[in-house]
Amino acid sequence: MEIKGWLYNKRSSGAIAFLELRDGTGFVQGVAVKDSVSAEVWKNAESLTQESSLSVKGSVSKHPKKAGVYELQISDIKVVQIAQDYPITKKEHGPDFLLDNRHLWLRSKKQWAIQRVRDVVIQAIYNYFHNTGFIKIDTPIITPNACEGATTLFGIEYFDEGEVFLSQSGQLYLEAAIMSVGRGFDFGPTFRAEKSKTKRHLTEFWMMDAEAAFVEHSESMDIQEAMVKFIVKTCLEKCQEELVILERNPAPLQKLLDLPFTRLTYTEAIDKLHSLGSDIKFGEDLGNDDEGLLTQDSAVPVFIHKWPKSIKPFYMKQDPENPDLVLNDDLIGIEGAGEMIGGSQREDDYEILKAKIEAEGLKGSEYQWYLDLRKYGSVPHSGFGLGLERTVGWICGVQHIRETIPFPRLINRIRP
Ligand code: 4AD
Ligand code: MG
Numbered sequence: 001m002e003i004k005g006w007l008y009n010k011r012s013s014g015a016i017a018f019l020e021l022r023d024g025t026g027f028v029q030g031v032a033v034k035d036s037v038s039a040e041v042w043k044n045a046e047s048l049t050q051e052s053s054l055s056v057k058g059s060v061s062k063h064p065k066k067a068g069v070y071e072l073q074i075s076d077i078k079v080v081q082i083a084q085d086y087p088i089t090k091k092e093h094g095p096d097f098l099l100d101n102r103h104l105w106l107r108s109k110k111q112w113a114i115q116r117v118r119d120v121v122i123q124a125i126y127n128y129f130h131n132t133g134f135i136k137i138d139t140p141i142i143t144p145n146a147c148e149g150a151t152t153l154f155g156i157e158y159f160d161e162g163e164v165f166l167s168q169s170g171q172l173y174l175e176a177a178i179m180s181v182g183r184g185f186d187f188g189p190t191f192r193a194e195k196s197k198t199k200r201h202l203t204e205f206w207m208m209d210a211e212a213a214f215v216e217h218s219e220s221m222d223i224q225e226a227m228v229k230f231i232v233k234t235c236l237e238k239c240q241e242e243l244v245i246l247e248r249n250p251a252p253l254q255k256l257l258d259l260p261f262t263r264l265t266y267t268e269a270i271d272k273l274h275s276l277g278s279d280i281k282f283g284e285d286l287g288n289d290d291e292g293l294l295t296q297d298s299a300v301p302v303f304i305h306k307w308p309k310s311i312k313p314f315y316m317k318q319d320p321e322n323p324d325l326v327l328n329d330d331l332i333g334i335e336g337a338g339e340m341i342g343g344s345q346r347e348d349d350y351e352i353l354k355a356k357i358e359a360e361g362l363k364g365s366e367y368q369w370y371l372d373l374r375k376y377g378s379v380p381h382s383g384f385g386l387g388l389e390r391t392v393g394w395i396c397g398v399q400h401i402r403e404t405i406p407f408p409r410l411i412n413r414i415r416p
Contacts, residue, residue: 003028003072004055006107007048007083009090017045019074021056026241027109029063030056032074044077050089051107053080095400102407103416113242114404117235118392122187124234125208125386128227129185134210137177137184139170145366147172148313152192154203166191169385172315172370174211175346178381179373185210187388197411198288199400200338200390204409211383217317217327217345220382221303224331224341225261227386228301233257235395248397252335255299262302266325269294269304283308291332291339298334305329314356316344317380329384337394343384350374 005023012018019030032045048054057076063069088104098105105111126136144161146153148168158164170186178184190207215223232253235243243250264272273280276293280286286294286304295302306325309318316326328344347353353374357367392404402408407416 001060001072002055002057003030004080005053007050007052007054008107008109009050010048012046017042019045019048019056021054021072022107022112028070028072030058030072030074032077037075037077041074041077044079045074047079047082048077049083050086051083051104053083054078055080099402099408099413100416106406109245111403113239113245114392114396114398115406116242117239117246117396118388118404120235120238121231121388121392121395124231125185125187125227127234128230129183129210132183132223132226134183134185134212135181137170137174137181137186139167139173139177139186139188139209141167141189143167143173145172145370146362147315148192150362152194154191154193168192169207170209171211171383171385174209174383175381176369176373178211178213178383179377179379183210183212183215195411199402200288200393202389202401202405202408202410205401205405206388207385208388209383209385211381213379213381215382216380217305217329217382220343220345220384221261221263221305221329224303224329224343224384224386228261228331228340228391229257231391232395239395242396246396246398248395252299253395256301256334259300261300261331262298263329264294264302264304266304266307283310285311286330286332288338292336295332295334295336301334301337301340302332303329304332312344314360314362315346315353317347318352327382333390333394335394335397337390339387340390340394341384341386343382345380345382348374348378348380350378 003021003023005021007019008022008027009020015034017032021028021030034042055078056074058072058074060070061073063071087101142164144164154166155163167190169190174184174186185208187208189204191204194201194203236250236253270282273290273293278290278293280290306319307328309324309326312326312328316328319325319327330339331341333340354371357364389401389404393401
């Protein structure tokens with residue numbers, strides 16, 4: 001067989017060269033024996049540097065010691081290009097160096113594995129929704145309004161319009177679309193001028209928003225739970241090799257598939273936090289430490305639902321049992337994953353929603369179309385947004401979500 005690819009690593013004894021090859025789909029060890037190949041092929045083997053591009057011919061054989069591992073007994077090597085001194089070597093490199101060389105770092109085995117998992121997560125999300133009656137709806141990136149509060153908007157100059165913004169979430173547009181198609185999801189880049197420099201924040205990240213007509217608060221959580229389980233199950237089936245490369249113990253992922261996710265109201269969560277020694281006050285947002293405390297002994301992600309209205313966006317539906325609360329949920333992942341999903345039932349009452357838009361000081365004229373949805377056949381409806389990078393980071397077991405996106409954008413990083 002023939003492999004076209006790159007040299008990942010090389011060891012040579014002088015009589016045998018072990019060439020670790022990668023072709024994009026995976027890694028394989030090639031073995032070139034000096035006495036069994038032509039002088040030219042041996043010379044080529046010797047000339048190869050890390051990341052040189054090449055094509056190799058040989059026959060596949062079982063690894064003499066490792067079960068289930070195959071090698072390539074090399075008969076021919078054609079050099080495409082001899083790489084110059086490659087900056088990323090086997091020695092440890094600091095994160096800044098690696099991020100500066102992200103265009104090359106992507107070729108490293110773990111980074112390769114992460115991008116493969118990311119692709120499987122994306123595929124699983126599409127499959128989950130297509131299997132359950134949602135259709136893909138593309139929402140705009142350039143928008144004149146805010147979805148998630150004005151403080152994290154990225155502004156851009158737009159011809160005669162002046163300042164408009166990069167989308168924080170496609171949700172509002174998706175709400176319009178599902179009044180046509182019933183159930184829809186979008187999937188695309190979203191932008192937040194987040195001042196947060198944490199392991200869980202990017203300024204450009206990918207979000208999947210889903211929205212469904214006639215679905216209320218509790219059913220929406222059922223959908224979120226089923227989706228997360230489907231994603232995890234798909235990754236366990238399709239990413240075994242990648243999870244081994246990432247040294248990710250699959251047991252916690254496997255375990256949650258058969259268990260119901262915990263659902264705590266915000267009020268219950270605050271009580272629980274107090275019993276665990278936190279001094280958080282009712283009405284405050286949960287910090288990283290609080291999320292950690294709430295999930296530390298949990299085998300399953302935890303929904304925190306029905307939050308105080310005062311700390312949540314304008315579009316969330318008021319709880320009919322308590323007008324100070326909204327019918328929303330945040331899904332907090334296990335193993336330090338943090339908030340993976342934010343969702344809610346949407347306010348479907350015209351007057352209440354109009355008053356909320358005004359109270360938040362949002363520019364009313366930009367939300368007229370959104371209010372229209374409450375004028376013409378308003379229905380109860382709910383939706384949620386899943387952060388792709390946080391999901392992939394959790395499944396891969398990586399520390400910082402900047403590794404889960406090919407070219408991360410952070411407050412202090414926009415290159416390469
Ligand atoms: O909770 P958020 O802000 O919810 C919304 O934007 C809703 N409009 C979604 C909806 O209901 N359709 O964001 C949703 C998810 C978060 O739970 C988190 O996983 C991720 O998006 N996220 C981020 N991921 C990386 N970097 C950031 N700066 C993020 N901000 C949110
Ligand atoms: Mg949120």
